[in-house]
Amino acid sequence: MGEATVALNPAAVAAKKKLATSFRRQGIVIALLSGLLYGFYTAFMTLGMSKGIWVQWYGENSGLSAFAVMYLLSALGAATTDSCSAIWAVGIAGVRGRFSDFLRCIKTKPGMVMVVAAIIGGPLASTAYVVGLQLAGSLVVPIAALCPAIGAILGRILFKQELNSRMMFGIAICFLASFMIGSTGLGDNVPENLLVGLFFGFLAALCWGIEGCVCGYGTSMIDPEIGITIRQVTSGFSNLFILVPLFGFIAHVDSFSMVVQSFADSEAMIWFALAGLSAYLTFMYWYKGNAMCGAALGMSCNGTFSFWGPFCCWIILGIGAGMEGWSMPPVAWAAAVIMVIGIFIISMNPMDLFKKNEEAA
Numbered sequence: 001m002g003e004a005t006v007a008l009n010p011a012a013v014a015a016k017k018k019l020a021t022s023f024r025r026q027g028i029v030i031a032l033l034s035g036l037l038y039g040f041y042t043a044f045m046t047l048g049m050s051k052g053i054w055v056q057w058y059g060e061n062s063g064l065s066a067f068a069v070m071y072l073l074s075a076l077g078a079a080t081t082d083s084c085s086a087i088w089a090v091g092i093a094g095v096r097g098r099f100s101d102f103l104r105c106i107k108t109k110p111g112m113v114m115v116v117a118a119i120i121g122g123p124l125a126s127t128a129y130v131v132g133l134q135l136a137g138s139l140v141v142p143i144a145a146l147c148p149a150i151g152a153i154l155g156r157i158l159f160k161q162e163l164n165s166r167m168m169f170g171i172a173i174c175f176l177a178s179f180m181i182g183s184t185g186l187g188d189n190v191p192e193n194l195l196v197g198l199f200f201g202f203l204a205a206l207c208w209g210i211e212g213c214v215c216g217y218g219t220s221m222i223d224p225e226i227g228i229t230i231r232q233v234t235s236g237f238s239n240l241f242i243l244v245p246l247f248g249f250i251a252h253v254d255s256f257s258m259v260v261q262s263f264a265d266s267e268a269m270i271w272f273a274l275a276g277l278s279a280y281l282t283f284m285y286w287y288k289g290n291a292m293c294g295a296a297l298g299m300s301c302n303g304t305f306s307f308w309g310p311f312c313c314w315i316i317l318g319i320g321a322g323m324e325g326w327s328m329p330p331v332a333w334a335a336a337v338i339m340v341i342g343i344f345i346i347s348m349n350p351m352d353l354f355k356k357n358e359e360a361a
Contacts, residue, residue, distance in 0.1 A: 027292025031301030034285035038305035039312030041081075041278035042141060046133055046313065047321060048271035049077045053261050068251035071127070074134060075247050076255075078126035079239035080262050080269075084276025086236035089229040092280075102229050110221040113214060114230045121211030122235025123243040129204040136197025137325050141309030142181055142336045143201035148303055148343050149174040150209030158213060166349060173342030177306075178202075180335035228283045303343030307336045 048054070056062060057073055064072070093099045105111045132140035149171045156163035181198070222230070240259065248255025263269065286302045310328050318326035328336075344350065 023292055027289045028301055029289075030285045030292060031289025032304060034282045034289055034302045035304035036308045036312075037278045037282040037285065038302075039141075039308035039310075040316075041275050041282055042133070042138075042309050043312040043316040044271045044275035044278060045077060045081045045130070046317060048080070048268045048275060049073070049130075050321070050323065051271060052265035052267035054265075054268055057258075064253065065251055068247070068253050070131060070134070072244070072247040072251050072253060072255065072258075074130040075123070075127045075239065075243045076258060076262055078123070078130045079236065079244050079259070080272045081275045081279060082122055082126060082232065082236035082239050083263075084236075084269075084273050085279040086229075086233040086276075088277050088280045089232040093225070093229050096225075098226065098229075101223070101226050102233075105222050105226050106230050108222075111230055114222065114227050115234045117211045117214035118231040118234035119238050120207050120214070121231075123239045125204045125207035125211065126235065126239065127243060128200045128207065132197045132200035132204060134197070135193045135200065138310035138313040138328055139181055139194070139332055140197055140201035140204075141313070142306040142332070142339050143178055143198050144204045144208070145303060145306030145309070145336075145339050145343065146174055146178055146202065146205040147208035147212060148346055150205055151212040152346050154209055154213050167346050170342045170345030173345060174339055177335040177339040177342060180338070181332050183331065224288070225284065228280070231283070232280060304340050306339040306343070307333075310336060 050058075054073075054077075057064060058069065062069070090099065090102070093102050106115070129140065129144055132144070152163060152167055152171060244255050244259060248258070262272075282302075282305075289301060310332070313326045314328065317323045
């Protein structure tokens, strides 16, 4: 009787392996979708900043100083997008009956860790990212995709996390790709202040790398859906009520009226709302994909935004909206693909894929 209970049913074992393989494949698809949605977030936000009142603000007769045009408008664009994303996050949490969980968790120590991470990755990184986009176009996206490589280095420095030879090789590949992209600014006929724009893209990658390290602690103790809601709400509010007023004070501009005009402009807000939804979903699918296929493989799949970002900008802004400056030279496209490979090598040993496929078979 005891032997009969221990014996395994071959059909049940095969069914379990098949279910695990299917679950993992779904996780890969979801994680890849997170990278694609990041590209839509970038394109929709940029498109929103080219419509309605934004055309007047960026015009020659706007009356705004160079500082206000570059930094205040970038912060306002990031704040509008992040606020829309926060509204989506809170609304979805409310519909799912989890708003009380959000209020309870934000008061805890892990919740406060998420708040700190959101301030780093929200107002600082998002504004730097938008400034970079305004100066260098879609070339900034692969540079910002250095965040996993930077996160791996910071994880080693701050938390003594593993940084083996394979990961160092992947980091070297990522930085090689970034230098390939940077080389496009060394020739003739390049956008003005391109290298400055790439610098801000790197600054965004640095802030997101720090956020990734800090959030690793917070999300290990908070449900990802609640953690993302905390992140988006904090980012939206800190952008809207701290960074934008600060830049407005420095530029001697009434930032409050500009915020009101931004949210009241229906032509632009359509695209900001889509950008906010894309931002929320890209985080949701990233964490969900990590849970289904493993954090290492999920990070690799999400890192494909170094390709999808420029691609979506080219399709939506360049072809769809007819905006100039959103195409990329062949060397930059190649560098974006190389960046994906580098992120993949940092996140996991490629040979593990073949091992898992053999086990599943």
